[in-house]
Amino acid sequence: MAPTLSDRQQLSYIASQAADARLNVELETEGMTLNIGPQHPATHGTLRIIARLDGEQVVWAEPSAGYMHRGYEKLTEVRTFPQVTTLINRIDWLGSFANEVPFILAAEQLMEIEAPPRAQVIRTILFELSRIANVSLFLGDLGVQMGAITPVFLAFRDREYVLNLIEGATGGRFHPNFDRIGGLKDDLPKGWIDETKQVMKKLIAFCDEIEDLLFGNEIFQSRMRGIGVIPADIAKEYGLSGANLRASGVDYDLRRDNPVGLAWDKADWKVWTHPDGDSWARCWIRLQETRESCKIVQQLVEQIPAGPIMTKVPRIIKVPEGEAYVSTENPLGEMGYYVVSKGDLGPFRVKIRSASFNNISVTPWVLKGVYVPDIITILASLYFILGDIDR
Amino acid sequence: MIGLLATDYDFAYWTQSIFRVVGGLVAVLLPAGGIVYLFLFKMMSFMQSRLGPMEAGPYGSMQLLAEVGKWMQKEDIAPDNADKPIFKIAPLIVLMSTFLLIAVVPFGPDAFFTDFDAGVFYFLAVGSVSVLGILVAGWASANKYSLLGGLRAAGQLIAYELPMVLATLGVVIQAGSMNLNRIVEVQNTGEIFGIGFLGNPFILTQGVGFLIFMIAVQAELTQSPFDMPIAESELVSGYMTEYTGFRFLIFFIAEFATAGVFAFIASVLFLGGWGVPFEWFGWDNLDEVAWWMNLVGPVILATKMFVLVGIIMWVRFSYPRFREDQLQTFAWKFLIPLSLANIAVTAILKVAV
Numbered sequence: 193m194a195p196t197l198s199d200r201q202q203l204s205y206i207a208s209q210a211a212d213a214r215l216n217v218e219l220e221t222e223g224m225t226l227n228i229g230p231q232h233p234a235t236h237g238t239l240r241i242i243a244r245l246d247g248e249q250v251v252w253a254e255p256s257a258g259y260m261h262r263g264y265e266k267l268t269e270v271r272t273f274p275q276v277t278t279l280i281n282r283i284d285w286l287g288s289f290a291n292e293v294p295f296i297l298a299a300e301q302l303m304e305i306e307a308p309p310r311a312q313v314i315r316t317i318l319f320e321l322s323r324i325a326n327v328s329l330f331l332g333d334l335g336v337q338m339g340a341i342t343p344v345f346l347a348f349r350d351r352e353y354v355l356n357l358i359e360g361a362t363g364g365r366f367h368p369n370f371d372r373i374g375g376l377k378d379d380l381p382k383g384w385i386d387e388t389k390q391v392m393k394k395l396i397a398f399c400d401e402i403e404d405l406l407f408g409n410e411i412f413q414s415r416m417r418g419i420g421v422i423p424a425d426i427a428k429e430y431g432l433s434g435a436n437l438r439a440s441g442v443d444y445d446l447r448r449d450n451p452v453g454l455a456w457d458k459a460d461w462k463v464w465t466h467p468d469g470d471s472w473a474r475c476w477i478r479l480q481e482t483r484e485s486c487k488i489v490q491q492l493v494e495q496i497p498a499g500p501i502m503t504k505v506p507r508i509i510k511v512p513e514g515e516a517y518v519s520t521e522n523p524l525g526e527m528g529y530y531v532v533s534k535g536d537l538g539p540f541r542v543k544i545r546s547a548s549f550n551n552i553s554v555t556p557w558v559l560k561g562v563y564v565p566d567i568i569t570i571l572a573s574l575y576f577i578l579g580d581i582d583r
Numbered sequence: 584m585i586g587l588l589a590t591d592y593d594f595a596y597w598t599q600s601i602f603r604v605v606g607g608l609v610a611v612l613l614p615a616g617g618i619v620y621l622f623l624f625k626m627m628s629f630m631q632s633r634l635g636p637m638e639a640g641p642y643g644s645m646q647l648l649a650e651v652g653k654w655m656q657k658e659d660i661a662p663d664n665a666d667k668p669i670f671k672i673a674p675l676i677v678l679m680s681t682f683l684l685i686a687v688v689p690f691g692p693d694a695f696f697t698d699f700d701a702g703v704f705y706f707l708a709v710g711s712v713s714v715l716g717i718l719v720a721g722w723a724s725a726n727k728y729s730l731l732g733g734l735r736a737a738g739q740l741i742a743y744e745l746p747m748v749l750a751t752l753g754v755v756i757q758a759g760s761m762n763l764n765r766i767v768e769v770q771n772t773g774e775i776f777g778i779g780f781l782g783n784p785f786i787l788t789q790g791v792g793f794l795i796f797m798i799a800v801q802a803e804l805t806q807s808p809f810d811m812p813i814a815e816s817e818l819v820s821g822y823m824t825e826y827t828g829f830r831f832l833i834f835f836i837a838e839f840a841t842a843g844v845f846a847f848i849a850s851v852l853f854l855g856g857w858g859v860p861f862e863w864f865g866w867d868n869l870d871e872v873a874w875w876m877n878l879v880g881p882v883i884l885a886t887k888m889f890v891l892v893g894i895i896m897w898v899r900f901s902y903p904r905f906r907e908d909q910l911q912t913f914a915w916k917f918l919i920p921l922s923l924a925n926i927a928v929t930a931i932l933k934v935a936v
Binding site for chain 1: 627630631632633727728731807808810811817818819900901902903904905906907908909
């Protein structure tokens with residue numbers, strides 16, 4: 193209420209408010225509770241979203257995670273340090289190699305060793321390849337959430353090339369287990385670099401194709417623009433990270449702001465931000481990031497330094513006592529490992545800060561008042577992976 | 584078909600009825616199978632850079648029969664809380680609408696099931712029967728997703744009936760008749776701007792009406808970008824969620840059969856139907872058309888139908904979904920005013936020219 197109003201205006205305003213309230217009581221409809229999940233095509237796994245609906249509008253919504261909880265934080269306590277990578281591979285199952293890197297870096301920090309430069313560059317290349325493998329599937333899956341079935345097959349087609357690259361270098365398509373404390377398991381095979389250059393061209397072409405097919409579509413734009421707006425302060429409050437945070441206009445990228453012993457500063461690339469913070473911005477940011485990742489890989493394969501890929505580490509790794517937290521910019525956002533060591537063969541306690549868990553924590557706030565179809569698009573644009581939430 | 588036989592021989596009524604039933608089954612199910620194989624299996628696979636069915640029969644053409652066999656074996660489950668008789672009859676209502684639609688489609692000068700003077704009115708009326716089936720399917724399933732899907736379907740189909748009716752009115756004004764065979768005759772004997780060589784297919788003069796009609800057909804079929812009622816990724820499967828086995832198969836077949844029948848009707852209304860321009864063979868009106876058009880006509884009509892269904896499916900495979908409010912806005916605020924303007928312009932030109 194502005195103080196400049198006269199008494200008459202104030203009275204009429206109050207009367208209109210009262211009339212509105214009375215009307216709302218008269219027209220009140222019975223709510224319906226809809227369980228989206230735990231088994232639902234749109235939730236990428238077993239996430240349950242409890243939504244109370246009024247007609248098709250959401251009055252209240254809450255995610256309920258934990259249907260797939262695997263207890264990795266506890267399991268790491270009974271493993272030795274090299275064995276942990278086999279577990280944490282499975283957290284974000286689309287970009288597996290990226291999960292291993294922060295843990296290994298934390299262990300290296302505690303041991304006060306550093307991987308040789310060649311290993312660092314190859315790590316960065318594989319990191320970006322797993323990011324491409326992850327986000328390209330997201331770009332295809334966007335269409336499926338909205339009924340366009342074609343893009344996902346194109347995404348699978350081109351993701352296959354990237355997975356073949358990862359398989360060629362590491363021996364595993366989904367779970368590489370390639371990272372070691374102090375370096376990498378193997379060197380790159382012969383001819384891998386030339387193949388990588390060709391595949392990156394294909395991936396950039398795929399990005400253009402998706403931009404034509406999906407992002408240029410009027411229906412897609414009308415479904416995405418202005419839906420699920422997350423302002424910058426809300427995004428910071430809920431602890432969003434990665435592309436979701438940058439889509440709200442916060443210029444924060446751990447690859448640039450905290451390059452923990454990896455080689456991102458050797459390449460020339462750009463951090464994209466978008467001022468809107470709606471679903472469209474989140475998807476658009478990821479599209480640009482895929483292109484940037486391709487550029488990073490293209491530049492880095494040119495400048496792989498010569499040298500060893502392992503530093504000298506003892507045969508039986510004992511990590512000295514201490515605590516370390518290392519986080520990197522994973523495909524889904526900031527992923528960090530808080531490792532506590534007591535000087536044994538294995539970690540005493542590991543806390544995994546996974547990006548998706550914090551990203552879906554914003555859903556109760558952002559889903560209020562949207563329609564049921566928009567739940568799906570907002571969830572699709574927030575891009576969580578169930579393994580990343582439940583760990 | 585029936586008319587042809589009835590002119591030369593005097594068949595008993597029951598024999599004619601058997602001919603009609605068999606002919607109706609062939610006319611609905613054969614195009615449906617062709618559409619599923621050509622577009623759903625092969626064209627979709629080509630668009631998505633994969634192969635599609637390869638092994639069952641030559642080039643995978645028997646795949647649909649294999650799928651039907653598979654679905655026939657599955658158990659027919661009805662949920663505990665469902666309204667069972669209604670639940671079980673709903674797919675049949677949807678399929679019934681398709682068979683009622685085919686009754687007025689002319690396949691040749693004498694090859695039709697009924698020569699019905701209010702044919703346009705009739706097909707617009709029975710096209711809405713499927714709404715009833717979909718609505719009760721959604722309501723009787725005792726499932727929230729199905730309920731949402733059924734209600735969405737009802738709202739959408741009612742909204743898109745109107746543009747369809749209004750788009751057809753332009754054709755009726757131009758042809759001066761509601762009889763579909765008469766509409767074919769007018770198109771093939773007419774002349775456009777004094778040139779009679781190609782006849783006057785109404786797509787040339789009623790282009791706006793044709794576009795509106797095709798959009799409305801797309802919505803009537805609940806196919807992408809209007810597949811809000813089914814919404815695989817969102818409402819699981821909408822009103823089909825609880826259906827298994829043969830009843831799901833009926834829904835599935837009804838969707839593609841209806842696509843075929845609506846494309847038949849669209850090609851009769853806008854593309855000249857079964858006819859070739861009568862001038863080519865020196866015919867003046869429907870009675871002079873040679874008897875062999877009864878055999879060639881269905882082939883011509885089927886060709887046009889497959890082209891139109893190809894366009895429908897092409898849009899379906901590449902477009903995302905509308906949201907519900909956008910869908911209703913598109914129908915009420917854009918399509919209906921446009922079709923009304925189309926009618927007005929058509930009427931003015933009809934009187935003036």
